[in-house]
Amino acid sequence: MSIRDQQREAVIERLAGHLLEHGLARTSLRQLAAAAGVSDRMLLYYFADKAEVLAAVMARVAGELSVRLAEAIPDGAPLKPAELVRRAAAFTTGPEMRRFMRLWVEVVAAAARGEAPFPAIVAQVMAGFRHWVDGRLDLPEGADRAGTAAAVIAVIDGLALVDICSEDEIAPRMAAALSTLLAE
């Protein structure tokens, strides 16, 4: 592997941590380069342009998220929607995963603004989420699997969105209240 490719990997790794820590707040080329410990000139030597940097870093973050999701809620017997929501909510509101969800909300908003490369990233990650949920849903015959999967994701993402702009102590109460709202 060339030095260039090694550096690419190292930069992606460092920038994944940077994005998880600061969200999309410090993502100018010069700020990204500083966070990665390289010059902005070299960042554009390793990557074609800023969009490619962000796409590569987001792919890494998404991969890490899916690994952790698979660990937290492994394949096995399918779960009823309410139970899946409870377990996913407990996972995503945990101290480790909150920054993932926060970044996710920011990325969705950037995609809504049409800012490259986020629309493509969001489409891909969202499709992955849907597929993942669909594969773990225990639903009666004839139920709308895709609709239910979307609803499950909506609830999880909604928790994250409210979590972002609330005092810390409300999150567990919100999750608990949500749990009682869900049918068995």
Next chain:
Amino acid sequence: MSIRDQQREAVIERLAGHLLEHGLARTSLRQLAAAAGVSDRMLLYYFADKAEVLAAVMARVAGELSVRLAEAIPDGAPLKPAELVRRAAAFTTGPEMRRFMRLWVEVVAAAARGEAPFPAIVAQVMAGFRHWVDGRLDLPEGADRAGTAAAVIAVIDGLALVDICSEDEIAPRMAAALSTLLAE
């Protein structure tokens, strides 16, 4: 009322429409001025700075949203959480209200990034939402009203977030699926 104050009002009105149409995508001073039909120089004569422009426009938008919410779900007998969610979901996913919710998601993300004046706006609007939901919740004695209100808002906002980055035909199916997930 001075010309300056009249212009302020007119500008706020036009920019509210602009933000609802384009989200936060076109919000540089020059772009805002163009959308308002004034020069950027005058925009900063009517308002102290860009943050004041956005704060005033967002206050207008939030006011309009709360008026429409009150029309759609008027005061009256309190609703059980599931029913409140169903009605609010039907309202916010309607063609007219989707752009409000989309803007709201973008504003929350901007607040997460720390971008002035959005953190303050989000705190204010979110407090308003919570109060509004709390006042309409039919809950058994001893239930966690604040937690439940936050959960209701989370579900509604989650629908909006997923709605932003999905094909059009999934939204009603998602809302229907959500409805069956909620306990009576």
Next chain:
DNA sequence: AACGTAATGTAGCGAGTGCTACAAGGGCCA
């Protein structure tokens, strides 16, 4: 040792950002 490619630094371009200094028009009251 000579050559060629990969890797890196320096400097800066053109565009856009929020914002401002300065001056001039325009209508009010003395």
Next chain:
DNA sequence: TGGCCCTTGTAGCACTCGCTACATTACGTT
């Protein structure tokens, strides 16, 4: 009519943005 303040235009500042031209160094191959 003269002075005054509200209103508006012109021009531009200092900065950041993504990106690039150009030169130079480092290094493996022959």
